[in-house]
Amino acid sequence: MGKEWLWWLGEFGLAATVAIVAGFVTRDVPISILYGLFVGTVFFVLRAHTRIASQQERQINEIEDKVLDLPVTPIHLEGVHPSLTYILQSERNELLRMAKEVTNGEITLRTRPMRDYVNSFYRRITHGDKVVATNYGVGWGTPGQEVVRQIDYELAESGVDFTRIFIESTTATPEDKKRIRQEMEREKDHLHVRFVKEAKLPLDMRKNMRMVYDKCVGYAIWSKPVGSGIRQNIEEVTFYTRRDELEKAKVMAETIIKLSEEYK
Numbered sequence: 001m002g003k004e005w006l007w008w009l010g011e012f013g014l015a016a017t018v019a020i021v022a023g024f025v026t027r028d029v030p031i032s033i034l035y036g037l038f039v040g041t042v043f044f045v046l047r048a049h050t051r052i053a054s055q056q057e058r059q060i061n062e063i064e065d066k067v068l069d070l071p072v073t074p075i076h077l078e079g080v081h082p083s084l085t086y087i088l089q090s091e092r093n094e095l096l097r098m099a100k101e102v103t104n105g106e107i108t109l110r111t112r113p114m115r116d117y118v119n120s121f122y123r124r125i126t127h128g129d130k131v132v133a134t135n136y137g138v139g140w141g142t143p144g145q146e147v148v149r150q151i152d153y154e155l156a157e158s159g160v161d162f163t164r165i166f167i168e169s170t171t172a173t174p175e176d177k178k179r180i181r182q183e184m185e186r187e188k189d190h191l192h193v194r195f196v197k198e199a200k201l202p203l204d205m206r207k208n209m210r211m212v213y214d215k216c217v218g219y220a221i222w223s224k225p226v227g228s229g230i231r232q233n234i235e236e237v238t239f240y241t242r243r244d245e246l247e248k249a250k251v252m253a254e255t256i257i258k259l260s261e262e263y264k
Contacts, residue, residue: 084241115144118237121218122151122210127159130213132253134165136198137180138208138222153190163192165260167206170198184263196260205252216241217249 101107125131133152140149156162164187166180184193198206208220218239240246 084239115147118218119147119151121216121239122148122155125155125160125212125215129155129215130161131155131210132163132165132213132257133210134167134253134256135208136167136169136222137176137183140179140183149187156191161192163194163257165194165196165256166263167201168195168197188263193263194257194260195263196256200259201256205256207252209249209252211249211253213250214246217245 098107098109152162152164166184168177168180172180180195184195187193208222210218210220216239218237220237221235240249
C-alpha cells in the first residue's frame with residue numbers, strides 16, 4: 001500500500017509542477033495556474049489510465065499463462081535480460097494465436113522470423129558498450145547481411161566500440177578469400193576490422209560469435225557449405241546472459257584479438 005500512495009503522491013506533484021511552471025511562464029498567475037492545473041490533471045488522468053491499462057494487460061497475461069499451464073512465463077522473468085524476455089513474449093503471443101485458430105478448425109503456420117529477433121537483439125546494444133564479433137564472411141552481399149551491416153554501422157556511430165574479426169576458413173576457395181577481403185575493405189572505415197586464418201585458432205574458438213562485454217554473447221550455427229567453402233544459411237542462434245558463459249566468451253574474444261591482425 002505504501003508504494004501505491006507513493007505513486008499517487010508523485011503524480012500529484014507532477015501535476016502541481018506543471019501548474020506552477022505555467023503560471024510563471026505566462027505571468028498571468030491566476031489564469032495560468034488554473035490552466036496549468038487543467039493540463040496537469042489531464043496529464044495525470046492519461047498517465048493513470050495508461051498505468052491501469054498496463055496492470056489489466058498484465059492480469060490478462062497471468063490468466064492466459066495459467067490456462068496454458070506454462071511452467072515459466074514472461075511475468076516471472078523481471079530480472080532477466082530484456083531482449084530475452086522480448087523473444088519469449090513474441091513466441092508466447094504466436095502460441096496463443098495458433099491456439100485460437102485451432103479452436104476454429106484452422107491454423108496458419110509461419111516461418112519463424114529468426115533474423116528479426118536477432119536484429120532486435122543487436123539494436124539493444126547501446127552507447128558505451130564494447131562488441132567483438134567474429135565471422136567467416138558468410139552471407140555478405142545477401143539482403144539479410146546488408147541489414148546487419150547497417151545496424152553495426154549505426155551502433156559504431158552511436159558510440160559503441162565495435163570490432164569485427166574475419167576468419168579465413170581452411171576450406172576457403174580463392175573466391176571466398178576475395179569476398180572476405182572485399183568486405184573488410186568495405187567495413188574498415190566504419191568498424192575496427194581484424195583478420196585471422198582459421199588454422200591459427202584453437203578448435204573451440206572457431207565460431208561465429210558476437211560478444212557484448214558483460215551483457216550477452218551469441219553464437220550462430222550455419223548450414224553445411226554450399227558450393228564454395230563459405231557457409232551461407234544460418235540455422236540457429238543461441239544467446240547467453242549467464243555469468244559463466246560471459247566470462248568464457250570474454251576470454252575467447254580477447255584471445256582471438258591477440259591472434260588476429262588489424263586490417264588497414
